Amino acid sequence: MKIKSFFSRCAAAPHIVWSVLFIVAPLLFVLYYALTDANGAFTLDNLFALSDYGETFFLSISLSLIATVICILVGYPMAYFISRAKPSRQPLLLMAALVPMWINLLIRTFSMMAILDDGGLINTLLGTNFHIVGTKGAVIFGMVYDFLPYMILPIYTVISKMDKRVLEAASDLGCNHFEVLTRVVLPLSRSGIISGVTMVFVPSISTFYISQKLGGGTFELIGDTIERQFANPLTYNVGAAISLVMMVLILISMAIMNKFADPDAEGGMLP
Amino acid sequence: MRKRILSLLLVLMLLLSVFSLSSCNEGRLPKKVLHVYNWGQYISDGSGDLPDVNTLFEAYFNEHLAEKYGFEIEVNYSTYPSNEDMYNKLVSGSASFDVVIPSDYMIEKMIEENLLLELDFSKITNYGNVAEEFRTGFATYDPEGKYSVPYTYGTVGIIYNADYVDEEDIGSWDLLWNEKYSGKILQFNNSRDALATALYRLGYSVNTADHAKWAEAAALLKEQKPLVQAYVMDEIFNKMISASAWIAPYYAGDYLTMYDSNDSLCFYIPEEGTNIFADAMCVPTCARLPEVAMEYINFMLSEEPALANAEYIGYSCPNTVVTENQEYKDYMSYWHEEALDILYSEGAIVDDYTDLKDIDAESKRSFYHAITNTEENGNLLDYTNALWSDIKIESSIEPWIIVADVVILGALFGAWLFFFIRKKKRESSYTE
Amino acid sequence: MKIASKVYMGLVYLLLYAPILVIAVFSFNQGDSTSVMDGFSFRWYAELFRKPDLFEALKNSLLLALSSALLATVIGTLAAVGLARMRKKWLKSSVNAVTNIPMMNPEIVTGISMMLLFVFISNRVLGNIEVNLGFFTLLIAHVTFNLPYVILSVSPKLRQLDKFLPEAAQDLGCPPLKSFFLVELPNIMSGVVSGFIMAFTLSLDDFVISLFNGGDNFTTLPVLIYNYTKKPVKPDIYALFTIIVITILLLLVLSNLASSRDEKKKARAKK
Numbered sequence: 001m002k003i004k005s006f007f008s009r010c011a012a013a014p015h016i017v018w019s020v021l022f023i024v025a026p027l028l029f030v031l032y033y034a035l036t037d038a039n040g041a042f043t044l045d046n047l048f049a050l051s052d053y054g055e056t057f058f059l060s061i062s063l064s065l066i067a068t069v070i071c072i073l074v075g076y077p078m079a080y081f082i083s084r085a086k087p088s089r090q091p092l093l094l095m096a097a098l099v100p101m102w103i104n105l106l107i108r109t110f111s112m113m114a115i116l117d118d119g120g121l122i123n124t125l126l127g128t129n130f131h132i133v134g135t136k137g138a139v140i141f142g143m144v145y146d147f148l149p150y151m152i153l154p155i156y157t158v159i160s161k162m163d164k165r166v167l168e169a170a171s172d173l174g175c176n177h178f179e180v181l182t183r184v185v186l187p188l189s190r191s192g193i194i195s196g197v198t199m200v201f202v203p204s205i206s207t208f209y210i211s212q213k214l215g216g217g218t219f220e221l222i223g224d225t226i227e228r229q230f231a232n233p234l235t236y237n238v239g240a241a242i243s244l245v246m247m248v249l250i251l252i253s254m255a256i257m258n259k260f261a262d263p264d265a266e267g268g269m270l271p
Numbered sequence: 272m273r274k275r276i277l278s279l280l281l282v283l284m285l286l287l288s289v290f291s292l293s294s295c296n297e298g299r300l301p302k303k304v305l306h307v308y309n310w311g312q313y314i315s316d317g318s319g320d321l322p323d324v325n326t327l328f329e330a331y332f333n334e335h336l337a338e339k340y341g342f343e344i345e346v347n348y349s350t351y352p353s354n355e356d357m358y359n360k361l362v363s364g365s366a367s368f369d370v371v372i373p374s375d376y377m378i379e380k381m382i383e384e385n386l387l388l389e390l391d392f393s394k395i396t397n398y399g400n401v402a403e404e405f406r407t408g409f410a411t412y413d414p415e416g417k418y419s420v421p422y423t424y425g426t427v428g429i430i431y432n433a434d435y436v437d438e439e440d441i442g443s444w445d446l447l448w449n450e451k452y453s454g455k456i457l458q459f460n461n462s463r464d465a466l467a468t469a470l471y472r473l474g475y476s477v478n479t480a481d482h483a484k485w486a487e488a489a490a491l492l493k494e495q496k497p498l499v500q501a502y503v504m505d506e507i508f509n510k511m512i513s514a515s516a517w518i519a520p521y522y523a524g525d526y527l528t529m530y531d532s533n534d535s536l537c538f539y540i541p542e543e544g545t546n547i548f549a550d551a552m553c554v555p556t557c558a559r560l561p562e563v564a565m566e567y568i569n570f571m572l573s574e575e576p577a578l579a580n581a582e583y584i585g586y587s588c589p590n591t592v593v594t595e596n597q598e599y600k601d602y603m604s605y606w607h608e609e610a611l612d613i614l615y616s617e618g619a620i621v622d623d624y625t626d627l628k629d630i631d632a633e634s635k636r637s638f639y640h641a642i643t644n645t646e647e648n649g650n651l652l653d654y655t656n657a658l659w660s661d662i663k664i665e666s667s668i669e670p671w672i673i674v675a676d677v678v679i680l681g682a683l684f685g686a687w688l689f690f691f692i693r694k695k696k697r698e699s700s701y702t703e
Numbered sequence: 704m705k706i707a708s709k710v711y712m713g714l715v716y717l718l719l720y721a722p723i724l725v726i727a728v729f730s731f732n733q734g735d736s737t738s739v740m741d742g743f744s745f746r747w748y749a750e751l752f753r754k755p756d757l758f759e760a761l762k763n764s765l766l767l768a769l770s771s772a773l774l775a776t777v778i779g780t781l782a783a784v785g786l787a788r789m790r791k792k793w794l795k796s797s798v799n800a801v802t803n804i805p806m807m808n809p810e811i812v813t814g815i816s817m818m819l820l821f822v823f824i825s826n827r828v829l830g831n832i833e834v835n836l837g838f839f840t841l842l843i844a845h846v847t848f849n850l851p852y853v854i855l856s857v858s859p860k861l862r863q864l865d866k867f868l869p870e871a872a873q874d875l876g877c878p879p880l881k882s883f884f885l886v887e888l889p890n891i892m893s894g895v896v897s898g899f900i901m902a903f904t905l906s907l908d909d910f911v912i913s914l915f916n917g918g919d920n921f922t923t924l925p926v927l928i929y930n931y932t933k934k935p936v937k938p939d940i941y942a943l944f945t946i947i948v949i950t951i952l953l954l955l956v957l958s959n960l961a962s963s964r965d966e967k968k969k970a971r972a973k974k
Contacts, residue, residue, distance in 0.1 A: 007879045012785025012798065014778050015850065019801045022847045026816030027804070029823060056664050062672045069679050078715050081708040088966060092959045093712070099951055100719045101904055103726070103944050104925050110936060111722040113506065114729070114738045118455075119513035121725065131454060133515070134501050136672065145718060198807065206809030209910075209929075216501030217460050219666030226811050228663070230915075231355050233362065234644070235656060240819075243812040254807050306920065311927070312934035317754045347920050348756070352932040363822045366837075366918045508935035509738035528935070532736040584934075 030247075033240035046241035053225060053242060057249075060222040063136060064204035067143035071200045072193060074144065075151035079192075080185070082152070083159040094156060101149050109142055109213050116141075116214070134216030142210040143200075150199035158192030159185060194257060202250060222246055303342045305563050308357060308368040310550070311350040315579035324576040331570055332563070344563055353461070361386065367557040369564040375549045376463075378419050379412035380641035387418045388554045394565035395420065397572035405589040410549060411623055411638050419551035420568050423586040425522045426547050426618070426636060427464070428540040430529065432517040444472035444541045446518055448491070453498045457510060457519035460502035462659035463639060464546075465492060468520055471543050474628030478640045480648040489658035496662065511536060522548075523613050524586035530607050538613060544627040544635030547620060549589075587614040723948055730941035737936055747938040748946075757943050760924040764907060767838070767923060771845035772902035778846070779853025779902075780895050784887065786854070787861040806851040814915035817844045821916065837918040844916045845909065849902035856898035860891040 037043045082093045100108065115121045116132040123130055132138045162185065170184045171177075208223035215221070220228075222242065229239025307325070317323030325346040332344045351357040354377040360366045373381065381387045392398055398406070398420065405421050413419045429446055435455070440446055447456055447468060459465040467477045469488035479485070500516050508525070510516040512532045526538040552571060554564040570576060574592045581588040582602055593599050594615070603610040618634040621627065627635050644650040730748070734741030751757060782802075789795045805813050821840050864887065872882040888895075910925030917926050928940060 007883065009788075010785070011781040012789065015782030015785070015802070015854075016798060018778060018847070018850070019798065022817065022820070022843055023801055023804050026813075026820040029819035030812065030816045033819065052660075053664065055666060055668065059666060059668055059672070062668070062676050065679055066672070066675050074715060077708075077711060081712050084708070088963055091962075092955065095955050096716060097719060098904070099948065099955070100723060101908055102951060103723060103948060104910070104928065105908055106910060106925055106928050107726065107936075107940065107944055108722045111725040111729070111737070111941075114509060114513070114725055115721060117510060117513060117515040117738070118500070119510075119515035120738070124513075136669065145722070148715075148719065202807060202809060206811045206911075208811065212460070213506065216499075217503065217663075218496070218499060218501060220664050223809070223811055225660075225664065226815070228660070230815055231353070231359070232656065233359055234652065239815070243809075243815060247808055247812050250809065251804075251807055304920070310934075311930035311932060312937075316756060318750050318937075318939065323754070349920065349922050350927065350930040352930045360918070364826050504932045505935050509736065512736050513738040515738075525934075528735065532734050532739055532741065 027247075030240050030243055033237050034244045035241075037237060038234055046237045047245075049238055050241060050245060053222070056220055056222050056225055057246075059136075059219065060205050061249075063140055063221065064143065064201055067140045067147070067204050068197055068201045070140065070144045071148055071151040072196065075148055075196065076155055076189075076193070079152045079155035079159055080181070082156050090160070094153075097149050097152050105146055106209060109146065109210055112142060112145060113213050133214055134218055136215070136219070138214040139211050139221070142214040143204040143207065146210060147200040147203055150203075151196035154195040154199065155189055155192040158189045162188055197257065198254060201253075205250065206246065300337055300341065300343045302345055303560060303563070304345050304347045305370070305560055305567060306366075306368045307346055307348045307370045307567065308360075308366075309348065309350055309372045311352060313350070313372065313550075313584060314348070315576070315583035318583070321579045321583050322575065324571070324579055327576055328567060328570050332566065336566060340563065344560075346567075361555055361557065364557075367559060368555055369558040369560050370552055370567050371555055372422050372550050372552050374639075375410070375412040375551070376639040376641045378551055378553060380643070381553070381555070382413060382418050383641070386555055386557075388556055388558065388561055389417050390420065390554065390568070391562070391565045394562065395569040395572070397569050400572045400577070400590050400592045402589055402591050402594070409589075409620065410551070411620075412549070412640070413551070419553045420572065421549050421551045421589040422571070423524075423580075423584055424547065424549040424589055425524050425586045425614070426540060426616070427467075427520055427545050428523055428526065428538050430511055430519050430521055430526050430536055430538050432511070432514055432533075432535050433537045434514070434535045435517045441537075441539055442542055444468060444543055446541075447520060448472070448495050448498065449518075450498060452518055454500050455517040456495070456498050456500060457507055457516045458492075458495065458499045458502050459520060460504050462655060463642075464520075465502070465662075466655065466659065467546055467639070469495075471541065471545060471627065474543055475626050476624050477546065477637060478623050478642075479626070480651055482649060482651070482654055485651075485655055485658060489662060492662050493665065496665070502663075522586065523616075524584065526613065527585050527603075527607050527610055540616065540618070540634060542634075544621070544630075544637065547618070547636035547638060549638075723944075726941045727945045727948070730938050730945045732938045735935075735937060737938055737941060747942040751939045751942045751946075754939070756927070757924070757940065760922055760927040761943065761947075763921055764923040764925070767841055767845060767913075767921075768903050768906040771842055771849055771906045772899050774842070775846045775849035775853050775902045776895060776899040779850050779898060780857050780891070782850070783854045783857035783861055783891075784883070787858065802851050802854055804851075805848040806855075810848070810909070810911040811915075813848055814844065814912035817847070817912070818915040838921045840916045840918065841913055841921060841923070844912050845906045848909070848912060849906060852901045852905065853895075853898035856901060857891055857894040860894035861887075864890050 034046055035042060035044070037045065078097070082090060082097070085093055113120070113133060116138060117123075118129075118131060118133065120133075122128070122132075132141075166188075167180055167184060170180045175183060205221075206223040206226075207221065208227045211217075211219070211221045211224055217224075226239050226242050226246070229235040229242065315321045315324045317326070325348050329344060329346055337343045351360070354373050357371060357373055358377060358381070361368065361371070378387070401421060405424075406416055410416060410419065410421065429441070429444070431441060431446065436446070436452065440449055440451070446452075447458070449456075459468070466485065466488050469491040470477045470479070470484065472491065473484070473487060475481075475484045475488070501510070503510065503519075507516075507519050507521055508529055511519055511529050514533070514535075523538065523540075526536065530536050530538075552568045554561050554568070558564050571580070572590060572592075574596075577588065577590045577593050578596060578599055581590070581593045581599060585603075585606075588594060600611060603614070607613070616634070618636045619632040621630050621632055621635045621637055623637045623640055627637065642652045642655055644652045729737050729740070731743050731745065732740055732747065733744040782798075786795055786798060789798075817840075868890070869879075869882050869886050872886045873879060877885065908925075910923070910929060913923050913926050914929060917923065922930075928936065
């Protein structure tokens with residue numbers, strides 16, 4: 001193309017400037033705080049102090065991993081069923097799954113507490129004595145509940161865009177319903193699952209509200225630890241170091257996961 | 272689908288513009304904004320039959336004082352979840368406020384760091400309304416009373432559910448460590464208050480500089496941890512009211528709120544002594560309108576706002592206009608027969624640095640003082656932070672979590688292997 | 704199969720809506736509690752309309768979500784266009800990598816890193832000129848974490864677009880800017896709109912980033928709720944959210960009815 005216009009050359013410029021100013025520069029500050037002490041002198045102590053938080057890291061990763069897998073197991077069939085509903089019904093069904101996201105997470109989690117608590121709705125109605133709030137299971141449940149729509153959405157988007165003729169061809173060639181699902185639909189919806197995993201795993205691993213409320217504060221996740229460190233100016237540096245390590249961990253795991261992704265796939269969240 | 276959401280958003284935008292229109296205002300005089308920073312839900316905001324105090328102030332100022340100052344005032348009221356949060360915002364320079372209402376130890380710290388202005392008592396003409404005892408000798412955090420005017424105060428006690436807790440077990444801090452009630456005990460979710468419950472139980476001063484005593488308190492909290500259902504702040508209300516938990520340390524005024532919804536709840540002040548706190552109005556040095564801030568503080572001491580706040584917040588009030596008001600007394604007694612006894616119980620405020628077990632007095636109360644890092648105290652703040660961190664991060668990782676991890680990672684690896692082998696097979700079959 | 708899928712969907716919706724039901728029920732509480740019902744009344748609704756602060760916070764939340772989503776959509780769409788035409792591989796891939804950081808990064812790290820930047824700017828760079836955390840810092844923060852979602856929605860649409868279409872337009876004498884608006888934009892509009900909706904939803908639900916970057920004169924609803932540490936959440940907030948949910952659901956059902964009526968008309972017309 002000869003006429004490479006001024007417009008197309010500059011279109012990305014605002015974004016590049018914005019990224020440098022507000023994505024790269026802030027991260028440099030995290031790096032700076034992580035590598036200095038309270039007086040601003042260079043030190044690696046903050047990173048060495050992290051060994052105390054090994055268990056916390058492990059716990060956060062485990063709980064969010066479990067929550068993410070449950071989200072896939074619950075969300076995938078949901079997305080699949082929505083995509084199989086009458087076309088005129090689909091938008092309504094999908095929106096119905098989306099509406100809870102417009103109610104604030106804090107309030108949703110808070111009212112979840114009223115349901116699960118020792119003297120809460122479930123125990124009162126069933127006359128039972130389950131101890132749920134304060135366990136790790138409750139935190140996993142909270143993560144699944146809060147972030148499930150983020151899993152349903154991208155999977156539905158991918159499935160609903162699939163070429164119906166491919167599915168028909170598969171059943172013409174002798175696949176039954178189940179085989180169509182496992183051998184055609186599932187492999188083709190890989191990219192949806194991967195965006196779903198990103199949307200669920202990342203907020204789960206860094207949450208602090210869910211663990212404070214549903215975990216009862218009897219154990220800490222890494223998000224709680226970071227929040228606690230940043231409540232006190234004296235511990236900013238350790239907090240920054242923890243943030244840095246968490247960020248690197250997540251970026252690495254995302255990079256690995258993206259190896260599985262289909263490079264030609266569409267990444268849109270909404271149909 | 273998209274169109275539908277978009278139309279939703281359009282409706283929202285319409286609503287928004289309606290909101291914005293209603294806030295239009297034309298005044299004769301220029302408008303200035305007074306920034307007030309307070310705890311969440313810590314002022315009468317127009318709920319129930321009580322007035323909105325900030326609106327009252329705006330009306331009062333604009334009617335009586337606007338001419339004098341040459342501008343009208345609008346109150347910008349915002350809230351913070353903790354003293355530390357307020358302090359951080361103020362110190363980082365990311366926000367400036369005209370009136371702040373921190374707690375005692377934070378006021379002390381802010382005075383030391385020159386973050387507070389001396390109040391201009393020629394403007395605070397209603398200061399006389401504050402009971403004599405709260406003007407002198409009460410506030411060990413601001414001994415000369417130059418920087419702060421008390422807003423509320425109160426004591427920490429133990430709230431318990433009489434349906435489940437035996438009479439014989441109550442009386443002291445020991446109840447929080449009673450194994451009989453394992454899993455039904457709550458504890459504060461902040462280091463200062465939580466460690467203090469242990470220090471009071473041990474009979475130590477909550478302001479001790481002795482690392483060994485702090486370590487002892489921390490060990491006690493670790494011992495308590497298996498019994499604790501949750502470390503909480505505001506969740507305490509729901510948990511106690513629904514009887515999810517039976518025992519919790521909290522503020523006397525809040526007990527009354529809980530009692531309102533569940534009358535099985537009882538309250539006592541532990542015999543070893545307890546914490547007394549005060550939240551007081553101050554003007555930070557970064558205030559842009561310090562004079563108006565003084566007027567605001569003055570106004571808050573006058574009858575109508577003080578009464579509204581005392582009834583709304585439900586904490587003890589240092590203002591005689593309130594405590595001598597019959598309407599207030601009736602209102603509180605209607606809440607709980609002994610409300611006034613609970614809120615205004617007699618107690619000796621003792622020296623904050625002596626171990627309580629060495630003081631001979633009935634119902635001892637002591638203030639918190641700011642914990643700081645100095646050479647003499649061996650960086651006490653860092654030390655106590657580390658102790659609390661140690662308590663909080665300690666957690667057991669149950670076997671099922673590890674099993675689940677192994678299963679998930681195994682399945683992922685298995686799937687990868689499966690696809691990898693299949694791909695290789697296919698590739699080889701294509702090349703054939 | 705059909706029944707099983709319906710039951711399954713019903714259960715998932717029940718999970719998603721259970722806390723919202725609880726919110727709705729307790730909003731009619733006679734008493735002050737959000738965990739024990741003391742009888743039925745409308746008092747919290749009356750209370751809600753008497754108090755300005757909750758509506759003020761809601762207004763702030765909506766204003767912020769709308770403006771940040773709009774700004775992010777403009778910058779993000781331009782960026783996607785620019786990126787699609789970018790020739791330099793290294794620049795393209797590095798911009799892409801940086802763009803994805805806020806999506807991969809835990810919210811708490813994004814929030815804190817931006818706070819460190821803003822504080823640094825206001826303290827060191829601008830000196831005595833007071834820059835307070837408030838609407839503009841929040842706007843910047845929200846736009847930053849919204850950008851990747853917009854780009855992610857628009858980019859695939861651009862890839863689907865026939866490359867020669869804008870060229871053809873330009874060959875026929877259409878200036879580049881005009882060809883963008885007349886040819887490309889209509890074709891990628893669906894991606895732009897879904898990016899906008901995604902950005903709006905995320906911004907409305909966010910509280911972690913607002914918590915660290917908000918200031919004295921601009922409080923969003925989630926932050927207001929988070930600040931209730933000393934005193935309990937009261938049913939008036941539940942009343943507010945009940946109104947929001949009912950409004951959204953009502954609009955949804957109405958629009959669904961309208962569209963199905965349209966379809967019926969069309970079907971009849973065809974016959």
